[in-house]
Amino acid sequence: MHGLLLIDKPSGLSSHDVVRQIRRLFKTRKVGHAGTLDPLATGVLPIAVGEGTKLLQFLLAEKKSYRATMRLGTTTDTLDSEGSELTQIDIPDDVLTLLPSVLRNFTGEIEQIPPMYSALKRNGVPLYKLARAGQIVEREPRSVTIDRLELLDTQLPDVTIEVECTKGTYIRTLCADIGDALGCGAHVVALRRLSTGQYPIEHCLPLDQLGELCDVVQSSAFMTVDEALSDYPAAELVEDAAKRLKNGVPPLTSELTAQLAALPGDLVRLVYAGRLLAMARYAPEQQDEKKGDFDLMRVFNCHAVG
Secondary structure, eight states: OOEEEEEEEOTTOOHHHHHHHHHHHHTOSOEEESSOOOTTOEEEEEEEEGGGGGGHHHHTTSOEEEEEEEEETEEETTSBTTSOEEEEOOOOTTHHHHHHHHHHHTSEEEEEOOOSSSSOEETTEEHHHHHHTTOOOOOOOEEEEEEEEEEEEEETTEEEEEEEEOTTOOHHHHHHHHHHHHTSOEEEEEEEEEEETTEEGGGOEEGGGOOOHHHHHTSTTEEEHHHHTTTSOEEEBOHHHHHHHTTTOOOOGGGBSSOOOOOTTOEEEEEETTEEEEEEEEOOSOSSGGGTTEEEEEEOGGGOOO
16 A cells, blocks of 8 residues: 555544554554644644655645634643643733734734744754753744635634644644734634645545545545645656666656656656656756756655566
8 A cells, every 4th residue: 555545633642643543554664644733633634655655745845724713811831722721811802803903914924933842853852842841942933824814703712713824834823823912812722624735624534434445545535646746747758767767867858758847946746657656856957967857856666667
């Protein structure tokens, strides 16, 4: 089994808990996930199996969307309901009037300081382990982009929003910062990932519905390595160039069967007979012609030719 399995992660499990379950179920160690979800969170969690683990670096770069409910007036050390309460502040009487303009201020490119309770590492140690030991360390702000921030519902003290954002966005931090801007603080009480790139929640399979391997492979929640990256432009190779790929030799543009619909620097799929052989960056006119016109990023051995 080589490909991508779209799981609707339940609340209460870490992303790695899901990986462990799938390793046991399918009796393979070669399993990974794209984009960590907090134990509190639910929703889209792409799980890569076999050669599909080579897909992960491309999936992590994709945009994501979320639905989040934040509770105004209370802050916690984890920025969500699983943490210990830090402060309680009265919600402003005019909060419903303030909300639209505050949300607009968090749209576009913004800076975030990653939370202490996160998987980021300092000197090889995850920040959440330092936080549990009572240590707080300085974190550098990061630039992220919020493409859409929509107010869905207000049932004070709870406010529900939908967010479309770039990779690396912390929704817990976003909600905490919105609470700070409102003057009362906030923490996340519910979080659901609605999509990762081209993969929507509607295509996901609840973890408790995973059954026999043959049934999973035939479900809409499973994609082969070819299908999982189908959004990237394809460069169809002649047979000789396809054979050389397994030895790490990138092709020339002249070894394509058709004109490539890509610009220099674009990521493309190198395919033969419609099957994905490698992911590469299009780099025509390199100074050393022996390097070909593509920088190989990942070669998929499950489809090797010759």
